[in-house]
Amino acid sequence: MTTNLKCSRDDGQATHIAPDWVTSLARRQFSGDGDDDDVGVWFIAKKTVEKSDLVAQQNRLYLPTDSVATNLVVLLSPEERLTRWDGSGGTVVKGDELKLFRAWSALEKGDKLEVWAFRHRGGDCELCFAIGRP
Structure with a gap:
């Protein structure tokens, strides 16, 4: 079963199906039991894995700037918008889970990925990412 993406805006572009x-x-993650049908899932980006995405010391996955501006920024709270990484001005996904993902998925330069987002139901409604091959 596929679920239509709950879009934050309707600009006439093709709707991605989660x-x-x-x-x-x-x-x-949202309900704890997998039965909640009313969970918002948003398409963030299609990405081609670059060599720099595979460097273990950097421990990050760079997101395409145009997709971030169009699909991710509208989902961020004011506090999340203030969390910035000085330097390139780029947006990255970081964390220990990314190390596990990289190890388990056997990513290589040139692989295609899709990045999706949803909010965890916990007290802070943490923004979560789902990253995988299309």
């Missing part, structure tokens, strides 16, 4: 694994993950 894959089953993304909606299932979001439901489990």
